[in-house]
Amino acid sequence: MMDELLKLSNNVICQMMMGFSYSATSSEAVEAKHVAREVTKIFGEFNVSDFVWFLKRLDLQGFEKRYKDIHRRYDALLENVISEREENRRKGQGNDGKGNDFLDLLLDVMEDEKAEIKITRNHIKALILVTIIKEAFRLHPPIPMIIRKSNESVTVKGYDIPVGSMLFVNVWSIGRNPKYWESPLDFNPNRFLEGGTLKGSLDVKGQNFKLLPFGTGRRSCPGIGMVMRQLPVVVASLIQCFDWNVNDKEALNVDEGAGLTVPRATNLVFRPLVRKNAPFIV
Numbered sequence: 001m002m003d004e005l006l007k008l009s010n011n012v013i014c015q016m017m018m019g020f021s022y023s024a025t026s027s028e029a030v031e032a033k034h035v036a037r038e039v040t041k042i043f044g045e046f047n048v049s050d051f052v053w054f055l056k057r058l059d060l061q062g063f064e065k066r067y068k069d070i071h072r073r074y075d076a077l078l079e080n081v082i083s084e085r086e087e088n089r090r091k092g093q094g095n096d097g098k099g100n101d102f103l104d105l106l107l108d109v110m111e112d113e114k115a116e117i118k119i120t121r122n123h124i125k126a127l128i129l130v131t132i133i134k135e136a137f138r139l140h141p142p143i144p145m146i147i148r149k150s151n152e153s154v155t156v157k158g159y160d161i162p163v164g165s166m167l168f169v170n171v172w173s174i175g176r177n178p179k180y181w182e183s184p185l186d187f188n189p190n191r192f193l194e195g196g197t198l199k200g201s202l203d204v205k206g207q208n209f210k211l212l213p214f215g216t217g218r219r220s221c222p223g224i225g226m227v228m229r230q231l232p233v234v235v236a237s238l239i240q241c242f243d244w245n246v247n248d249k250e251a252l253n254v255d256e257g258a259g260l261t262v263p264r265a266t267n268l269v270f271r272p273l274v275r276k277n278a279p280f281i282v
């Protein structure tokens with residue numbers, strides 16, 4: 001995923017991470033780094049209330065207070081990004097107020113009273129965090145095949161599948177199939193906003209069979225909730241704290257080699273340099 005982001009090569013976190021440009025101040029960079037660290041920390045901590053049933057309603061370790069605090073601080077960072085763009089749109093700076101990038105597109109929909117589906121600021125905050133991630137999962141699902149065994153004989157589209165057959169569902173190929181995706185090889189997070197609205201917006205929870213990075217059904221990935229919360233934070237931190245220099249342009253080739261976990265065809269070797277306005281290492 002990093003290599004897709006690097007293709008868009010820009011030093012500004014939001015341009016790469018979220019598909020729009022925004023220059024974080026150094027205090028925002030520090031705050032983003034602290035929030036990211038707190039999220040990764042809290043995920044790994046043992047919560048006694050998860051294991052002792054009669055303690056379930058008691059928050060003995062103060063997790064709830066911390067979750068709320070992280071949420072508030074995260075929200076404040078995103079709020080800055082959105083309100084600065086709204087201010088620029090009002091002043092007519094940078095663009096003509098019509099969707100130039102992903103954030104403009106979302107604001108256009110939010111401001112459009114006639115839009116078929118209403119979106120709020122909270123929708124925008126959620127969307128700017130997950131939509132790039134979804135597109136990377138479509139093109140490069142970390143687990144390219146899901147496997148099932150038929151428990152009865154069935155016929156699917158004229159193919160007889162006897163009971164007990166091993167079935168391999170090629171998630172990687174579905175994500176690149178032009179029958180389901182327009183220009184499937186283009187990296188384009190906007191595709192998750194069909195026609196500039198949220199209509200038909202896909203999630204990755206296994207209900208939309210053309211996008212199955214976490215599988216589907218009873219055996220789908222139980223880690224999905226954790227991944228979809230942590231991944232944006234981890235990727236954002238890596239991008240925000242470092243400039244990623246690459247000497248060999250060939251290393252940016254995103255082709256994949258053979259293997260169960262879709263390894264890269266060419267090794268990706270970076271030289272990370274700490275960014276001046278984000279002087280902390282995650």
Ligand code: HEM
Pocket residue numbers: 141142143146147212213214215216217218219220221222223224226227
């Ligand atoms: C980018 C991160 C991840 C991806 C793309 C991913 C994807 C998948 C996929 C495709 C499956 C098979 C689903 C199916 O057969 O329908 C799976 C299963 C599973 N995943 Fe993940 N996973 C990720 C992270 C995690 C994490 C963080 C955890 C644990 C905290 C986890 C735990 C599991 C387990 C236990 C299964 C087996 C479920 C079962 O067989 O019932 N995964 N994952």
